[in-house]
Amino acid sequence: MRPLIPSVGLLAGTLVALSGTTTAQAAPNRYEAETSPAVCTGAVETEYAGYSGSGFCNGTNATGAYAQFTVSAPATGTATLSVRFANGTTTARTADIIVNGSTVSSASFESTGTWTGWTTKTLTVPVTAGGNTVRLNPTTANGLPNVDYLDAETSGTTTPPSSSALYVSPTGTDGAAGTVTAPTTLTSAISRVTAGGTIYLRGGTYAYSSTVTIPAGRNGTAAARTTLSAYPGETPVLNFAAQSESSVNRGLQLNADYWKLYGLVVERAGDNGIYVGGSNNVVERTVTRFNRDTGLQLGRIASTTPASQWPSNNLILSAESHDNADSDGEDADGFAAKLTTGTGNVFRYAVSHNNIDDGWDLYTKTDTGPIGPVTIEYSLSYGNGTLSDGSQAGNGDRNGYKLGGDDIAVDHVVQHSLAYGNGHHGFTYNSNPGSMTITSxxxxxxxxxxxNFEKGTSVFRSNTSCNSGGNDRYAGDADSSNQFWSGTNGSRCAAYSGALGWSFAANGSLVVTFGGKQVTL
Incomplete structure (x- = not known):
């Protein structure tokens, strides 16, 4: 973990970041509720949009009408489960969590406002080496919510480098064998790796003048993603400073499906640092910095790509994006899923700060129409509109989370996230008149x-606002669980005074502190 690094001074105190090196973790594995060996006591349906895969489990409304998954673990330990669900009723639906026949915890699946209001519930359970049955067992006659999938991330010792992996180093050569002692180049390794294989990047700086592309069709599989990872304990930096600023000069471009990127730093590209055009990928523990457009962006591969093939079901996990700035000062965000993205894309435990434009940009426009609903959760956006060196540009929007454009309705989900000291709004609908879920x-x-939500039918629950530059606006369904700003701070604001700090825990979750005291997102 780095020492505390002071940054821009803000109203609630000097902001500091504690981001740093952490132990490598296995990528989450996704288990679809409609796909065997999963069991749905009810029916697999497709009625409500926004689900992943080919459907979701609509369980029978009865006690004991369970949904069950079989989760693989490499060793005995714990698993972090993320259950994606929707509950269109007004009443929470409760369930026992049963692992290998034993009840280990319980969960309450709160109302999500609508049956298309997909969100996730995170649980931690014990697992043993091998296959584990995880059953969501409803405890009332209301049954379960609709269940889309379960993501499982297992803990334990990091898998050691595989002797069958391909190895890359800054001094590798195209024709080398790709072993530890004879490393190859990244482009050569990408062309050689087999589905489900692994490429390890040794630490050091890799200097590039052109885009590195993982091409469409070079896919992993749902059972075994192809992995491009930092060698354990080392930090590879992909540096594209030799590129000029241009929309064709991206850094690392992921157009394939079922890949995992892990532990990479991508910097100084002429456009996006990382661009994801493929689907069903995991991008974890990456840092995108000093790029000349958005640090990490999702979007279609080409202008001819049909909407049915726009990037979907990607998970951006425990990633950081900062100090991205274009010469016009109006385009470079930290993260973006905008213009041409499909359904099921999730940002979790992500941190966007000190970018010249917005922290997150989910912009839509009339020419390309609506994008798929995006979920942002357990994330942090701060200081956007001002770079770490204090410089600014007058053209940037400077929002923490910008959630729309051109009056196009998209029902995004933003939950358990923090906006702090951004140069314009913290959370803004940006003309999105949809029914978004804005929770906690x-x-x-x-x-x-x-x-700033001036129109639409969004549902607001348990949100907290402190020291706002102006009175909040929240058109839609907002009840008394919210503490919005109307000139004074409410009681909950006492927890959010002092210097802001953050770090990633060993399991990748985001830890946020104010005045040295951890707060719950």
């Missing part, structure tokens, strides 16, 4: 408004 977020000391 905290917004502090943003220049214009902490929450």
């Amino acid at each position: 977020n905290v917004s502090v000391s943003n220049t214009e408004r902490n929450f």
Whole structure:
């Protein structure tokens, strides 16, 4: 973990970051509720949009009408489960969590407002080496919510480098064998790796003048993603400083499906640092910095790519994006899923800070129409509109989370996330008139408004606003669980004073502190 690094001074105190090196973790594995060996006590349906895969489990409304998954673990330990669900009723649906026949915990699946309001519930359970049955067992006659999938991330010792992996180093050569002692180049390794294989990048700086592309069709599989990973304990930096600023000069471009990128730093590209055009990928523990457009962006591969093939079901996990800036000062965000993205894309435990434009950009426009709903959860956006060196540009939007454009309705989900000290709004609908789910977020000391939703039918629950630059606006369904700003701080604001700090825990989850005290997202 790095020492505390002071950054831009903000209303609630000097902001500091504790981001640093952490132990490698296995990527989450996704288990679809409609796919064997999963069991759905009810029916697999497709009625409500936004689901992953080929459907979701609509369980029978009865006690004991369970959904069950078989989760693989490499060793005895714990697993972090993320259950994606929707509950269109007004009443929470409760369930026992039963692992290998024993009840280990319980869960309450709260209302999501609509049956298309997909969100996730995170649980931690014990597992043993091998296959584990994980059963969601409803405890009332209301049954379960609709269940889309379960992501499982297992803990334990990091898998050692495989002797069958391909190895890359800054001094590798195209024709080398790709072993530890005879490393090859990244482009050569990409062309040689087999589905489900692994490429390890040794630490050091890799200098590139052209885009590195993982091409469409060079796919992994649902059972075994192809992995491009930092060698354990080392930090590879992909540096594209030799590129000029241009929309054709991206850094690392992932157009294939079922890949995992892990532990990479991508910097100084002429456009996006990482661009994801494929689907069903995991991008984990990456840092995108000093690029000349958005640090990490999702979008279609080409202008001819049909909407049915827009990138979908990608998970951006425990990633950081900062100090991305274009010469016009109006385009470079930290993260973006905009214009041409499909359904099921999720940002979790992600941190976007000190980018010249927005922290997150989910912009839509009339020419390309609506994008698929995006989920942002357990994430942090701060200081956007001002770079770490204090410089600014007058053209940037400077929002923490920008959620729309051109009056196009998209029902995004933003939950358990924090906006702090951004140069315009913290969370803004940006003309999205849809029914978004805005739940358990905290917004502090943003220049214009902490929450800015001037129209639409979004559902607001348990949000907190402190030290806003102006009175919040929240058109839609907002009940008394919210503490919005209307000139004074409410009681919950006492927890959000002092210096802001953050770090990634060993399991990749985001830890946020104010005044040295951890807060719950």
